[in-house]
Amino acid sequence: MNAPVxxxxxxxxxxxxxxxxxxxxxxxxxxxxxxxxxxxxxxxxHGVVRxxxxxxxxxxxxxxxxxxxxSGCGKSTTARGIINLVKPTAGSVKLxxxxxxxxxxxxxxxLRRQIQMVFQDPFASLNPRMTVGKIIGEPLAIHRLxxxxxxxxxxxxxxxxxGLNPRFLNxxxxxxxxxxxQRIGIARALAVNPKVILCDEPVSALDVSIQAQVxxxxxxxxxxxxxxxxxxxxxxxxxxxxxxxxxVMYLGRIVELAPARQLYxxxxxxxxxxxxxxxxxxxxxAQEHRQRIILRGAVPTPDREYPGCAFAAxxxxxxxxxxxxxxxxxxxPHAAACLVNDPDAS
Amino acid sequence: xxxxxxxxxxxQVSFRTDDGLVRAVRGVSFDIxxxxxxxxxxxSGSGKSVTxxxxxxxxxxxxxxxxxxxxxYGEQDLLAMSHAQLGRxxxxxIAMIFQDPMTALNPLMTxxxxxxxxxxxxxxxxxxxxxxxxxxxxxxxxxxxxAKRLRxxxxxxxxxxxQRVMxxxxxxxxxxxxxxxxxxxxxxxTIQAQILDLLRDxxxxxxxxxxxxxxxxxxxxxxxxxVMVMYAGRIVEKADAxxxxxxxxxxxSEGLLASIPRWDQDxxxxxxxxxxxxxxxxxxxxxxxxxxxxxxxxxxxxxxxPGLLPIADAEQRLAACWFDxxxxxxxxxxxxxxxxxx
Numbered sequence: 001m002n003a004p005v006x007x008x009x010x011x012x013x014x015x016x017x018x019x020x021x022x023x024x025x026x027x028x029x030x031x032x033x034x035x036x037x038x039x040x041x042x043x044x045x046h047g048v049v050r051x052x053x054x055x056x057x058x059x060x061x062x063x064x065x066x067x068x069x070x071s072g073c074g075k076s077t078t079a080r081g082i083i084n085l086v087k088p089t090a091g092s093v094k095l096x097x098x099x100x101x102x103x104x105x106x107x108x109x110x111l112r113r114q115i116q117m118v119f120q121d122p123f124a125s126l127n128p129r130m131t132v133g134k135i136i137g138e139p140l141a142i143h144r145l146x147x148x149x150x151x152x153x154x155x156x157x158x159x160x161x162x163g164l165n166p167r168f169l170n171x172x173x174x175x176x177x178x179x180x181x182q183r184i185g186i187a188r189a190l191a192v193n194p195k196v197i198l199c200d201e202p203v204s205a206l207d208v209s210i211q212a213q214v215x216x217x218x219x220x221x222x223x224x225x226x227x228x229x230x231x232x233x234x235x236x237x238x239x240x241x242x243x244x245x246x247x248v249m250y251l252g253r254i255v256e257l258a259p260a261r262q263l264y265x266x267x268x269x270x271x272x273x274x275x276x277x278x279x280x281x282x283x284x285x286a287q288e289h290r291q292r293i294i295l296r297g298a299v300p301t302p303d304r305e306y307p308g309c310a311f312a313a314x315x316x317x318x319x320x321x322x323x324x325x326x327x328x329x330x331x332x333p334h335a336a337a338c339l340v341n342d343p344d345a346s
Numbered sequence: 347x348x349x350x351x352x353x354x355x356x357x358q359v360s361f362r363t364d365d366g367l368v369r370a371v372r373g374v375s376f377d378i379x380x381x382x383x384x385x386x387x388x389x390s391g392s393g394k395s396v397t398x399x400x401x402x403x404x405x406x407x408x409x410x411x412x413x414x415x416x417x418x419y420g421e422q423d424l425l426a427m428s429h430a431q432l433g434r435x436x437x438x439x440i441a442m443i444f445q446d447p448m449t450a451l452n453p454l455m456t457x458x459x460x461x462x463x464x465x466x467x468x469x470x471x472x473x474x475x476x477x478x479x480x481x482x483x484x485x486x487x488x489x490x491x492x493a494k495r496l497r498x499x500x501x502x503x504x505x506x507x508x509q510r511v512m513x514x515x516x517x518x519x520x521x522x523x524x525x526x527x528x529x530x531x532x533x534x535x536t537i538q539a540q541i542l543d544l545l546r547d548x549x550x551x552x553x554x555x556x557x558x559x560x561x562x563x564x565x566x567x568x569x570x571x572x573v574m575v576m577y578a579g580r581i582v583e584k585a586d587a588x589x590x591x592x593x594x595x596x597x598x599s600e601g602l603l604a605s606i607p608r609w610d611q612d613x614x615x616x617x618x619x620x621x622x623x624x625x626x627x628x629x630x631x632x633x634x635x636x637x638x639x640x641x642x643x644x645x646x647x648x649x650x651x652p653g654l655l656p657i658a659d660a661e662q663r664l665a666a667c668w669f670d671x672x673x674x675x676x677x678x679x680x681x682x683x684x685x686x687x688x
Contacts, residue, residue, distance in 0.1 A: 070534035071505075177623050207389035207561065212605035212619035219616060234534065241607035241617065264609055278539040280564030281610050282603065284588045287567050295536060 023058035023094075024228055025082070025115070025196050030055040030091035032074075032081040036303070050302045051077040053252035054091070056329070059196065062222065064229040066243030066260070068236055070275075072299065073249040075232045079198040082230075083115055084108065095196070113143050116189035120201035122181030126173040132159070132184055133169040139191040158187040161224075163217060179210035183217065190221070198230045203238060215242055236279050240264050248272045251310045252302055258334035268336035270315050271295075309339065317341075350377035351522050351555050352401070352440075357415035357425075359393075359400050362408060366628040370396045372579035374415075378523065381549065383556040385570035385587070387563065387602075391624055392576040394559045398525050400425070402442060403432045419523075438468035441516035443509075445528035450512055451500040457484075457511055458496030461518060468519045483514040487544060506537035510544070517548060527559045542569050563606060567591055575599045578625050578635040581654060582666040593672070595657055595665040597640045634666070642667075642674045 032052040039045040052074040059065050067075045081088045084100070093100045095111055103111070116139075119125040126135055137155045140146045146154050156166045162183040173181055182202060189197050202218070203211040219242060221227065233239050239246055239260075246263045247254040248271065256269040267273045274293040281287050295314045300306070309315070312322040317340050327337040330344035339345050359371040371393040378384050386394045399405045401417045401424055417424040419440070424432065436442075444450045452460060461483065462476035471479070477496065484492035487510040500508055509529065516524055529541060546569055549556060558570055566573055566587065573590050575583040575598065583596040594600040604618035622639040625631070634640070637647040646668055654664040 070536065179623065208563075209389060209602060209605050209620035210623065212607075212617040213621075215607065216616045216619055235607075236535075237607040237609040240609045261612060275535060276609070278535045279609060280539070280542070280562070280568040282563035282567050282606050282608070283591050284567045285592070286610065292539060294540075 024061045024063075024096060025059040025230070026092075026094040027058075027078075027082060028056040028092050028094075030078065030081055030093065031089040032077050032086055033089040047303050050252050050305070052081055052088075053302070055249075055252070055254055057247060057254065057257060059228050059230060061195065062226040062228055063245070064222065064231050064243045066239035066246040067230065067232045067249060067254075068234060068239050068246060068275075069249035070234065070299065072302065074252040074302070075249050076200050078249075079117065079200050079230060079232055082198060083112060083117060085117075109143075113192045114194050115196045115198065116192065116194040117198045117200065118182070118185050118189050118202045121205055122178055122185055123173075123205075125185060126181055128173055131170045131172060132164070132176075135173070135184060136187045136191055139188060143192050145192060154191070158191055161190065161221070162187045163213075177210070178206050179213055182206065182214050186214075186218070186221070190225070190227075194227065196228045196230065198232070200232045201234070202231075204233060204235060211238070218242065236264075236276065248275065251300065251306075253310070253337065254329055255311065255338070256336040257329060258336075262334050266334075268334065268341045269311075269338045270317050270341070271311050272336070274316075309337070348379060351380050351419070353377040353416075353418040354397070354401065355416040355418070357397060357400055357417065358413040359396050359405060360411050360413055362411065363628065368628045369630065370579055370627060371400065374576075374579075374581055376574055376581065376584070378555045378557060380522070380555055381553040382572065383545075383549065383558055383570045385566040385573040386557060386559045386576060387561065387566055387573060388576035389561055389602075389624065391578075391627065393579040394576050395527055397576075398442070398527060398557060398559060402436055402440065402525065403427070403429070434468070437464055437516075437521075438519045439521055440523045440525065441519065441521040442525045442527065443512050443516045443529050448500065448505075448508060451508060453500055456497050456499055457503075461496070461511075461515055464515060465518050479518065480514075483518045484511070486517075486548070487511075487514045488540075489514070506534075506540065509537070509541055513541070513544065513548075517552075517554070520552060521554060523555045523557065525557045525559070528561070529558075538565070545569060563591075563603065575602070578630070579627060580635065580666065581664075582636065584654065584662075584664040585660075586662070589660065589663065595660070595663065595671060596636075596667050597642055597671055598636045599665075600671060601639075634668075642669055642671060644668075 030052055031054055034049040034051055036049055037044050037046050055078050057065060067078065069075050077086060080086045082093050088101050091101065095114055098111060100108065100111055133155050136158055137151050140151050140154060159166045164180060164183050203214050206214060215238060222229065231239060231243055243260050245258065246260050247257040248269065250271050256263065256272045267276055274295050277291060277293040293316065297314050300310065300313065308323040308325055309327050312318045319340060322339055325339060325346055327339045327345040329335050329337040330342065332344065336342040337345055355375050357371055357374045361368045361370055374397050388394045396405065400412050403424065405412060412425060415425060458477065458480055461480035462473060465471055465476045465479055480496060481492040484495060489495055489507060489510055503511060542565065545556060548554060560566060570587045573585060573587050574581045575596065577598050583599045590599065594603055601620040605620060607617055620639055625635050633648040634651050637643040652666050652668045654666050657663045657665055
């Protein structure tokens with residue numbers, strides 16, 4: 001693979017602005033479990049849904065880490081756990097070396113300024129009764145960063161930065177299209193000048209032509225501001241395009257983590273291989289030459305603990321030991337939590 | 347060419363709104379042959395779903411008005427039929443599957459009741475025979491333990507399974523035409539792949555014609571023989587699937603294909619976004635409706651709408667553009683770009 005690197009996206013290692021070791025956000029052993037009760041009043045059943053079950057990764061300054069996986073794999077809950085929108089059951093989240101899990105609200109606030117979130121649904125995540133100016137300016141008010149004329153100038157600057165015409169300052173969200181609303185959401189997230197933005201399916205509600213506009217905007221902003229993204233999406237094409245590194249989640253865990261190009265060209269985990277083989281390619285002639293890996297059975301439920309590898313029951317290459325030993329994700333550039341394909345997984 | 351199973355001629359559908367008359371479908375014509383899969387591709391508001399709702403007589407009136415056109419199913423015009431006549435064809439000869447199976451299935455009825463209701467009504471068979479056939483259909487769409495599952499309610503199935511139940515229901519009367527409106531949008535990729543396999547397999551076995559309505563060009567490349575690209579209520583390009591993907595001949599098709607991030611290719615540059623946004627269908631300007639977003643547009647495009655024109659060097663290919671866009675490529679803007687609001 002000696003193709004010339006055409007931009008900073010080509011290869012994370014080649015990107016000049018990304019330092020190798022400095023972890024801006026360090027998540028280790030993050031668990032988010034939801035207790036539940038079901039069954040009848042007389043015969044109740046109690047259990048725990050292990051939505052996120054031991055997720056670890058590092059996000060570097062100015063880097064984009066993609067998280068992919070099918071619905072229910074825990075990718076959104078991971079993001080929510082990081083900023084305490086749901087309380088982590090266990091694990092640690094460090095921002096620039098400072099632990100965030102277990103902090104009281106007052107201590108959390110200055111740290112939370114550094115991490116912002118952009119949501120999937122630009123129709124539901126903006127207050128319909130607030131003008132665009134109010135929406136973008138609210139974080140500035142909450143964190144007491146700017147007031148009066150200064151705040152207004154800052155709002156106008158942010159609008160310009162995300163490609164919104166400053167003339168629309170006093171309009172309401174319903175007057176904007178989906179793509180523009182997502183721009184508003186991004187401007188609001190950027191208002192407090194964060195180091196990290198957690199993006200939960202930020203473009204999946206948008207039409208393709210508009211989606212491309214927003215992806216380009218996000219890449220452009222990263223270049224200008226050096227902000228890091230945790231980019232959660234189910235669209236593998238979008239993630240490949242925007243992410244330097246990609247993690248694949250299955251049943252609450254990251255099963256493979258690698259630089260984007262390696263992950264897509266040389267997937268090591270059998271689940272990643274099956275997932276990639278199932279995505280249709282927008283090219284009928286390329287489509288003909290593809291081999292599908294068909295997985296047996298349905299995705300198992302996260303409401304119980306599995307003795308070995310949680311994927312073993314559906315895995316085409318599982319060995320007897322996979323039923324007993326839980327594979328680990330090694331700390332190396334391209335790691336797969338697979339006993340068969342990664343020697344460092346046991 | 348054989349007699350098409352369905353021939354839609356100059357379909358026009360509008361909606362009366364506070365903002366004026368929204369012209370959702372503006373003269374759409376196409377046909378579909380037996381055993382063929384035709385893709386109707388476009389973004390939100392392109393008119394692809396309304397086209398099919400109109401064919402099925404399901405446009406809500408008011409505010410909807412079918413202002414003109416025909417939909418020939420054999421000798422009969424579906425658009426001129428009474429409710430009762432259409433009711434005998436709908437779900438029987440022409441069936442539909444929807445994006446969200448949860449809203450299309452009745453949560454208070456068992457899967458068995460819903461499956462047999464259709465066949466008893468349209469095929470006039472008794473409950474016992476209908477049950478037997480329902481089990482056969484569930485088997486066919488790959489639901490195991492079908493006899494037992496007949497007593498299950500929709501909420502007891504996963505998303506992919508519900509989609510299969512809906513496909514079983516749609517196919518239970520052996521329709522000539524299956525209209526699939528974004529059938530793979532909700533489920534995950536692995537389930538999506540299974541559903542496409544299932545549709546392809548059923549088509550080969552039964553010769554059903556499929557109209558696939560989708561915004562996902564990957565799905566189109568996967569299953570469609572022919573493709574119609576819709577924009578602002580019109581078909582702007584008609585072509586066989588392979589040549590369309592190889593060489594789009596309308597600027598919108600070209601822009602659409604270029605704006606998809608590909609997971610199977612190393613493309614590290616910015617995406618080719620189409621600048622701006624679709625026009626307001628209540629206040630259309632004369633001329634080509636894609637012109638405000640088109641990188642090739644000239645004065646003529648602002649005044650005259652080209653309509654679908656044959657392409658000189660490609661048989662059976664039509665594009666609604668004055669130009670041969672192959673001579674004009676490389677003019678797309680690739681920045682995030684400001685969107686304009688009127």
